[in-house]
Amino acid sequence: MSEQLPLAEADVIVVGGGGSGLAAAAEAARLGRSVILLEKNPQTGGSTSWSVGSVTATNTPHQKRAGIQDSPQEHFEDLAAHAGPLAPRDNLALRRILADNTTDMLEWLMRLGVVFVGPMPEPPHRYPRMHNVVPNSKSFAYHLTRHCRDLGVDIRVNTASSRLVKENGRVSAVEAQDSSGARMLFRARGGVVLASGDYSGDPELKRQLASRDVADVEAVNASSTGDGHRMALALGASVVNGDIVRGPIMRFIPPTRSNFIQRLPPTKPVAQLIAWSMNVLPQWILRPFLMSFLTTALGPSLDLFKQGAILVNNRGERFVDELGKPSYGVASQPDRIAYIVFDDALAEKFEAWPYFVSTAPGVAYAYLKDYRRNRSDIYHEADALAGLAESMHVPAEKLAATLAEYNVSGRGARPALIRKPYYALGPIKSYVVFTDGGLKVSEGLEVLGGDGAPIPGLYAAGSAGQGGLLLEGHGHHLGWAFISGRIAGRNAALEAGAGRGAGR
Numbered sequence: 250m251s252e253q254l255p256l257a258e259a260d261v262i263v264v265g266g267g268g269s270g271l272a273a274a275a276e277a278a279r280l281g282r283s284v285i286l287l288e289k290n291p292q293t294g295g296s297t298s299w300s301v302g303s304v305t306a307t308n309t310p311h312q313k314r315a316g317i318q319d320s321p322q323e324h325f326e327d328l329a330a331h332a333g334p335l336a337p338r339d340n341l342a343l344r345r346i347l348a349d350n351t352t353d354m355l356e357w358l359m360r361l362g363v364v365f366v367g368p369m370p371e372p373p374h375r376y377p378r379m380h381n382v383v384p385n386s387k388s389f390a391y392h393l394t395r396h397c398r399d400l401g402v403d404i405r406v407n408t409a410s411s412r413l414v415k416e417n418g419r420v421s422a423v424e425a426q427d428s429s430g431a432r433m434l435f436r437a438r439g440g441v442v443l444a445s446g447d448y449s450g451d452p453e454l455k456r457q458l459a460s461r462d463v464a465d466v467e468a469v470n471a472s473s474t475g476d477g478h479r480m481a482l483a484l485g486a487s488v489v490n491g492d493i494v495r496g497p498i499m500r501f502i503p504p505t506r507s508n509f510i511q512r513l514p515p516t517k518p519v520a521q522l523i524a525w526s527m528n529v530l531p532q533w534i535l536r537p538f539l540m541s542f543l544t545t546a547l548g549p550s551l552d553l554f555k556q557g558a559i560l561v562n563n564r565g566e567r568f569v570d571e572l573g574k575p576s577y578g579v580a581s582q583p584d585r586i587a588y589i590v591f592d593d594a595l596a597e598k599f600e601a602w603p604y605f606v607s608t609a610p611g612v613a614y615a616y617l618k619d620y621r622r623n624r625s626d627i628y629h630e631a632d633a634l635a636g637l638a639e640s641m642h643v644p645a646e647k648l649a650a651t652l653a654e655y656n657v658s659g660r661g662a663r664p665a666l667i668r669k670p671y672y673a674l675g676p677i678k679s680y681v682v683f684t685d686g687g688l689k690v691s692e693g694l695e696v697l698g699g700d701g702a703p704i705p706g707l708y709a710a711g712s713a714g715q716g717g718l719l720l721e722g723h724g725h726h727l728g729w730a731f732i733s734g735r736i737a738g739r740n741a742a743l744e745a746g747a748g749r750g751a752g753r
């Protein structure tokens with residue numbers, strides 16, 4: 250620390266204001282410690298606010314109301330079933346922490362004002378365990394940020410951490426820059442918590458840790474650039490399960506305007522009203538609202554392709570075997586976009602169960618009519634191929650030639666696309682939703698160095714501190730973010746107090 254930078258000091262410094270960082274800051278502040286939270290974006294939330302908002306938990310008030318007798322042990326076992334062939338790579342100690350703490354985590358969030366509906370089933374979970382936040386996932390950051398401010402946490406937005414400072418063998422400070430580029434040092438009397446999310450938006454880390462195939466695929470949350478991973482790697486830390494990536498998956502491009510549900514304020518009274526209506530109102534009243542959300546957040550079912558739909562790029566060319574790994578092909582097309590094209594026979598099928606265009610598992614299914622109603626921006630229908638091409642902004646002659654070739658020689662056992670009218674859905678893009686490689690950590694969320702010993706003063710939580718834990722299925726990532734955040738915050742706080750040491 251030879252250069253003199255402006256200095257701020259607190260007991261605990263948290264890097265990142267998503268679910269795990271806010272949970273860490275809240276827990277450290279609850280223990281009476283001063284906390285500075287550094288968030289590089291103009292607002293808190295991170296991927297936590299991009300999420301669908303499902304949180305999987307046991308022994309919750311919701312399960313009890315539904316008469317479900319569940320246990321952390323059964324949840325622990327079912328996590329292995331979700332992991333399938335990956336299961337031998339799991340970090341069982343961290344899995345145990347996750348399964349043992351979901352009840353407390355959900356009740357804590359509820360006390361802060363977060364409202365959930367559920368539980369919904371999601372096999373192979375043996376009981377319904379999925380709780381979905383209402384009205385939307387911005388609720389987490391909204392309530393946690395308020396709670397942190399109430400507890401006196403100093404939240405610095407537009408402040409990007411870039412380097413960890415180590416003095417006398419321990420991490421003692423974080424260097425950061427504000428939006429004007431001004432650099433500053435934030436010194437921690439106790440611990441520093443890295444809660445900076447994943448690296449889905451960083452081509453270089455994806456290439457190094459995952460594979461070249463996903464390196465250039467866009468992330469849903471482009472600001473997940475693995476900053477905390479990089480800062481800790483520079484101090485000798487390591488990343489576990491870096492190759493496990495959710496994606497690429499295809500999703501329809503988001504609408505230019507957010508939908509009604511996304512615009513609802515996540516206050517408790519609004520959320521309670523929605524939860525109440527979901528319990529008492531009939532499905533036919535609720536469905537249109539649910540669909541207006543789902544058709545903006547979801548991607549196409551691969552069954553569309555099995556039943557005969559094809560993918561074309563914006564030149565009207567087919568570019569991939571739709572029955573292979575089509576999402577990998579989409580990312581390398583011009584403008585990284587594609588369209589799903591089909592005929593009336595297929596359209597008729599996808600108007601009702603069991604043929605759905607999209608699903609949020611355990612929640613609902615969206616059919617073609619739902620896209621027609623809610624997504625006129627990506628829904629194309631025309632009696633002639635020329636009209637379809639015009640609506641899609643692709644060359645008409647090329648599209649006609651592509652379909653003719655497919656019908657004659659390219660379709661294998663799939664039906665020909667010949668019945669008018671013709672349809673297309675798109676643009677779609679391929680995205681990496683998140684990466685699962687986390688820094689290697691102890692059960693106390695201390696970051697471990699190359700020698701396997703904790704790097705003194707340094708903790709990690711959420712995606713940054715995933716430590717080889719597998720979070721397959723739905724609702725486990727958010728659960729881990731809140732649970733690990735609280736543990737890391739507590740242990741970083743204890744370092745600033747008399748009782749040094751990081752227990753669970």
Ligand SMILES: Cc1cc2nc3c(=O)[nH]c(=O)nc-3n(C[C@H](O)[C@H](O)[C@H](O)COP(=O)(O)OP(=O)(O)OC[C@H]3O[C@@H](n4cnc5c(N)ncnc54)[C@H](O)[C@@H]3O)c2cc1C
Nearest residue numbers: 265267269289295296297301302303410446711712726727
């Ligand atoms: C589309 C989508 C849907 C999902 N749905 C679900 C779901 O329904 N259920 C579920 O369990 N999981 C879901 N997930 C995964 C889940 O959202 C994440 O795993 C979880 O939110 C990670 O929390 P986190 O606190 O580790 O990271 P984040 O919430 O991403 O927070 C990290 C924060 O750190 C900040 N930051 C990063 N670098 C710096 C830096 N250098 N300096 C300062 N700040 C920095 C970021 O801006 C961000 O605010 C979903 C993810 C996506 C993208």
